[in-house]
Amino acid sequence: MARYTHLDSPMQLGELQLRNGMVMAPCTRCFCPGFLPTRDMAAYYARRAASGVGLIISEGTVVCQRGSGYPDVPGIWSDGQVRAWRPVTQAVHEAGGRMACQLWHVGAVAHPVTTGGPLPESPSGLSPEGPVRRLRGAHGEALHYGASEAMSATRIKEVVEIFAAAAGRALEAGFDAVEIHGAHGYLIDQFINLSWNMREDEWGGQGRCRLAEDITRAVVAEAGPGRVIFRFSPATGASGKVWKRPTETLPLLLDTLWGAGLRILHASHGNFDAPCVPAELAPLAQASPDGMVPLHAATRAHWQGQIIGVGSLSPGRADEALAAGEVDACAFGRLLIANPDLPSRMRMDLDPRPYDPAMLETLF
Ligand SMILES: Cc1cc2nc3c(=O)[nH]c(=O)nc-3n(C[C@H](O)[C@H](O)[C@H](O)COP(=O)(O)O)c2cc1C
Numbered sequence: 001m002a003r004y005t006h007l008d009s010p011m012q013l014g015e016l017q018l019r020n021g022m023v024m025a026p027c028t029r030c031f032c033p034g035f036l037p038t039r040d041m042a043a044y045y046a047r048r049a050a051s052g053v054g055l056i057i058s059e060g061t062v063v064c065q066r067g068s069g070y071p072d073v074p075g076i077w078s079d080g081q082v083r084a085w086r087p088v089t090q091a092v093h094e095a096g097g098r099m100a101c102q103l104w105h106v107g108a109v110a111h112p113v114t115t116g117g118p119l120p121e122s123p124s125g126l127s128p129e130g131p132v133r134r135l136r137g138a139h140g141e142a143l144h145y146g147a148s149e150a151m152s153a154t155r156i157k158e159v160v161e162i163f164a165a166a167a168g169r170a171l172e173a174g175f176d177a178v179e180i181h182g183a184h185g186y187l188i189d190q191f192i193n194l195s196w197n198m199r200e201d202e203w204g205g206q207g208r209c210r211l212a213e214d215i216t217r218a219v220v221a222e223a224g225p226g227r228v229i230f231r232f233s234p235a236t237g238a239s240g241k242v243w244k245r246p247t248e249t250l251p252l253l254l255d256t257l258w259g260a261g262l263r264i265l266h267a268s269h270g271n272f273d274a275p276c277v278p279a280e281l282a283p284l285a286q287a288s289p290d291g292m293v294p295l296h297a298a299t300r301a302h303w304q305g306q307i308i309g310v311g312s313l314s315p316g317r318a319d320e321a322l323a324a325g326e327v328d329a330c331a332f333g334r335l336l337i338a339n340p341d342l343p344s345r346m347r348m349d350l351d352p353r354p355y356d357p358a359m360l361e362t363l364f
Contacts, residue, residue: 003316003319003346003349004315004316004318004319004346005319006021006319006320006322006323007020007021007022007315007318007319007322007330007346008020008022008343008346009021011054011328011329013055013264013306013308013328013329014177014225014226014227014228014229014263014264014306015177015224015226015227016055016098016176016177016226016227018054018055018098018329019052019054019096019097020052020053020054020343021054021318021322021328021329021330022052022053022054022055022318022329022330022332022342022343023053023054023055023056023057023308023310023329023330023331023332024045024048024053024055024056024057024331024332024333024336025057025310025331025332025333025336026057026058026059026060026102026179026181026231026333027059027333027334027336027337028059028060028070028073029041029044029059029360029363030070030071030072030073030134031072031363032072032073032074032075033072035062035065035068035073035074035075035078035081036074036075036080036081036084037074037081037084037085037088038084039087040363041074041088041363042087042088042090042091042092043091043363044340044363044364045058045088045091045092045097045099046091046092046094046095046097047095047340047341047364048097048336048340048342049091049092049095049096049097049099050095050096050097051340051341051342051343051344052096052343052344052347053097053336053342053343054097054098054329055097055098055099055100055176055177055329056092056097056098056099056100057099057100057101057102057179057229057266057331058074058088058099058100058101058102058175059073059074059102060073060102060104060181061073061074061075061076061101061102061103061104061166061170062074062075062076062077062104062105062106063075063076063077063103063104063105063159063162063163063165063166064077064105064159064162064166065077065115065116066105066110066115066116066118066120066121067104067105067106067107067110067115067159067162067187068106068110068114068115068116069106069109069110069111069114069115069120069132069133069186069238070106070114070133070134070135071114071134071135073104076101076103076166076169076170076173077162077165077166077169081169081173082169082172082173083173085101085170085173085174085175086173086174089173089174089175089176090174093174098176098177099174099175099176099177100175100176100177100178100179100227100229101166101170101173101175101177101178101179102178102179102181102231103163103166103167103170103178103179103180103181103219104181104186105159105162105163105181105186105187105188106120106186106187106238107120107121107122107123107148107186107187107188107190107239108120108121108122108126108127108128108145108148108187108190108196108239109128109145109185109186109238109239110132110145110148111132111135111143111145111146112146113132113135113137113143114132114135118149119146119147119148119149120145120148120149121148121149121150121151121155121187122148122149122150122151122187122190122196123150123151123190123191123196123197123198123199123203123204124150124196124197124198124199124204125147125148125149125150126148126196126198127145127146127147127148128145128185128238128239128240129145129240130144130145130240131143131144131145132144132145133238150199153201153202153203156203156211156214157214159187159211159215160211160214160215160218161218163180163215163218163219164215164218164219164221164222166178167218167219167222167223167228168222168223170223171222171223171227176227177223177227177228177229178219178223178227178228178229179228179229179230179231179266180212180215180216180219180228180229180230180231181231182212182230182231182232183231183232183233183237183266183268184233184237184238184239184268185236185237185238185239185240185241186237186238186239187211188211188212188215189232189233189237189239190239191203191208191209191210191211191212192208192209192211192212192232192243192249192253193208193239193241193242193243193244193249194208194243194244194245194249195241195242195243195244196239196241206252208249208252209249209252209253209256209257210256212230212232212253212256212257212260213256213257213259213260214260216228216230216257216260216261216262217260217261220260220261220262221261225261225262225263226263228261228262228263228264229264229265229266229308230257230262230264230265230266231265231266231268232253232265232266232267232268233267233268233269233295234246234249234250234269234276234277234295235268235269235270235276235295246277246278246281247277247278247280247281250277250281250298250299250302251281251302254299254302254303255302258303258304258305262305263305263306264305264306264307264308265299265303265305265306265307265308266307266308266310266331267295267296267299267307267308267309267310267327268295268310268311269294269295269296269310269311270311270312271311271312272294272295272296272309272310272311272312272313272317272321273294273311273317274294274311275287275288275290275292275293275294276292276293276294276295276298277292277293277295277298278291278292278293279291279292279293281293281297281298281301281302282297282298282300282301283301284297284301285297285298285301295311296309296321296326296327297326300326300327306328306329307327307328307329308327308328308329308330308331309321309326309327309329309330309331310330310331310332310333313330313331313332313335314335315342315346315352318330318332334355335352335355337355337359337360338352338353338354338355338356338359339352339353340364
């Protein structure tokens with residue numbers, strides 16, 4: 001990666017000493033029947049590590065079956081799952097890489113077929129609309145999202161414990177770190193977002209970031225602050241709703257996470273440079289004509305810790321972003337699905353292969 005001197009430099013992310021600041025973004029692949037990662041997945045991730053990716057963040061890995069919303073995703077709550085993950089983390093380590101486990105609970109974005117029977121759970125009993133993604137019924141028919149159950153305070157506390165236990169399991173399975181999935185309209189984001197969270201107890205209103213806070217505090221206690229990443233996104237995700245009141249919510253969330261001991265954020269937006277949040281959040285950044293700034297600029301303005309940036313980044317743009325200190329590491333999703341050898345291609349100055357959704361049908 002001679003041309004990419006910033007992207008290709010060793011760096012310290014929390015406690016992790018990385019060969020470089022190139023991160024594989026978490027990408028769900030749906031190749032884990034029975035919630036168990038396979039040997040093919042070990043080879044898939046190890047190919048990316050062998051080519052030189054500094055840190056791989058696993059595909060979303062559910063912390064309990066009720067938190068599952070897609071077919072054949074991996075889990076991290078049982079001994080069998082820990083055993084099945086070990087060859088994956090070992091293969092990545094043998095290839096010189098580091099790996100974080102993305103801890104996931106989809107909340108309302110689920111169906112009794114994926115949860116194993118119970119209703120999906122959510123802050124206030126709302127549900128997304130439309131057909132369930134990536135899933136069909138036994139006769140090939142479309143399934144639709146239905147009702148979800150508003151979580152009791154007792155269940156919320158249980159879910160906090162479930163995340164902490166999952167973090168412990170992930171370390172046992174050989175992961176170097178964990179990423180809390182607080183983005184894209186799934187459970188934690190459903191609490192953060194007032195379009196989803198209508199609660200009037202201590203988990204709603206000004207307390208809307210409390211679930212994120214309690215999970216982060218519990219996971220940090222398990223893994224240590226240098227091994228925990230929190231991913232968030234104000235933009236629309238699987239639930240189809242953007243954050244309400246982003247100008248208040250972003251500082252509230254980031255201050256809360258800092259107070260809970262978090263030091264590494266993963267600011268997720270589909271396009272790193274696209275306007276995303278109101279310009280008041282980053283008065284020094286260049287605003288779009290309609291008064292918006294990119295997410296990374298607003299994050300930098302409100303966060304003392306490290307930031308992973310992501311979203312349609314080219315290696316060249318990532319290198320510039322690191323040189324300018326806009327973010328501390330850069331994640332690539334689709335480019336790394338399409339190019340297991342992305343770092344080698346960059347070193348040889350070869351253009352990456354473009355991503356095609358048809359590539360999701362196989363693991364290569
Ligand atoms: C097939 C696919 C699966 C994804 N799965 C996840 C996931 O499990 N967890 C998550 O946080 N983001 C997920 N994402 C979002 C990516 O991590 C990333 O943020 C997004 O693709 C933008 O980066 P890119 O432009 O480099 O692809 C997924 C994206 C794709 C294309």
